[in-house]
Amino acid sequence: MSLVPLPRLIVEPMVRATLLEDLGLAGDITSAAVIPAEHRSTVVMAARQPGVIAGLDAADLAFTLVDPAIVMHRHLDDGQAVKPGDVIATIEGPSRGLLTAERTALNFLGHLSGIATVTAAIAAAxxxxxxxxxxxxxxxxxxxxxxxxxxxxxxxxxxxxxxxxxxxxxxxxxxxxxxxxxxxxxxxxxxxxxxxxxxxxxxxxxxxxxxxxxxxxxxxxxxxxxxxxxxxxxxxxxxxxxxxxxxxxxxxxxxxxxxxxxxxxxxxxxSAPVLDIGLDFVEAAATAEKGRKQVAQMR
The missing domain is CATH 3.20.20.70 (Aldolase class I)
Structure with a gap:
């Protein structure tokens, strides 16, 4: 049986409520103070342990509800197995919005993927x-x-x-x-x-x-x-x-x-354990790698 996604009408209120819980009455004061409004970034969402993915719609909504200019490109679908290092999605857009939505997106994706992962383990058994x-x-x-x-x-x-x-x-x-x-x-x-x-x-x-x-x-x-x-x-x-x-x-x-x-x-x-999924800034990762190579050359 194919996996039928939940209607946005069902998913959005849950994601919206979670974002409002995080933003409170003043919003993301850290990103607003530190990140220039015009700054844009590309990030990758990748698995850090083996499992089964679930919750991509919720993660996507977390980003677009914060800033409609953010676009998430999915490389995998819900229900697919992952191993450490597999890139699940690439997300690009205003950096402030990416940082504001990051935790909510990862909370949903990690929690729901954890449920899918333990379910798959029982199904396999x-x-x-x-x-x-x-x-x-x-x-x-x-x-x-x-x-x-x-x-x-x-x-x-x-x-x-x-x-x-x-x-x-x-x-x-x-x-x-x-x-x-x-x-x-x-x-x-x-x-x-x-x-x-x-x-x-x-x-x-x-x-x-x-x-x-x-x-x-x-x-x-x-x-x-x-x-x-x-x-x-x-x-x-x-x-x-x-x-x-x-x-x-x-x-x-x-x-x-x-x-x-x-x-x-x-x-x-x-009680399903969260599946460890990370979100890394491509530009920051490239800069760090460049720095490591420069240090190695100096040695």
């Missing part, structure tokens, strides 16, 4: 099985659309986007309703026919109860691979099976081998 890796609602407040996009860029799938687009009956819902079957009955009576219903279970007897009344998907929480295999047998294709809990690149293969359809991983979005 379960390749050859029928399972897919999915994210959860454990996202950074205000950034859910971008973070879920980054999961797709890394080869993963999205779980529900929010509380309104699917029913997920969790353990506390079950406890208050008085049981799995009763919680499912109430949910089915309370939502329209287009809404799918999933129920979380952590025991096989709860799974049996859910399958007796019928459900669209079951979330098998914190089960061992052997328990998951037994659960898949109980479901027997009558519902989508989703495993969650204690998922790492090292454990994912055994979980997927149980035959589940999905593996959901919360830390993809809430």
């Amino acid at each position: 379960i390749s050859g099985t029928k399972a897919s890796v999915a994210c959860t609602r454990k996202t950074t407040p205000g950034l859910r659309a971008l973070e879920k996009y980054a999961v797709r860029a890394g080869g993963g799938m999205n779980h529900r986007f929010a509380l309104y687009d699917a029913v997920l009956i969790k353990d506390n819902h079950v406890a208050i309703a008085g049981g799995v079957a009763e919680a499912i009955r109430r949910a089915r009576a309370g939502v329209g026919h287009m809404i799918k219903i999933e129920v979380e279970v952590d025991r096989l007897d709860q799974l049996q109860e859910a399958m007796a009344v019928g459900v669209d998907a079951v979330l098998l929480d914190n089960m061992t691979p052997d328990q998951l295999r037994e659960a898949v047998g109980i479901v027997a294709g009558r519902a989508i099976t989703e495993a969650s809990g204690r998922v790492t690149p090292q454990t994912a293969a055994a979980i997927a081998a149980s035959g589940v359809d999905l593996i959901s991983v919360g830390w993809l979005t809430h």
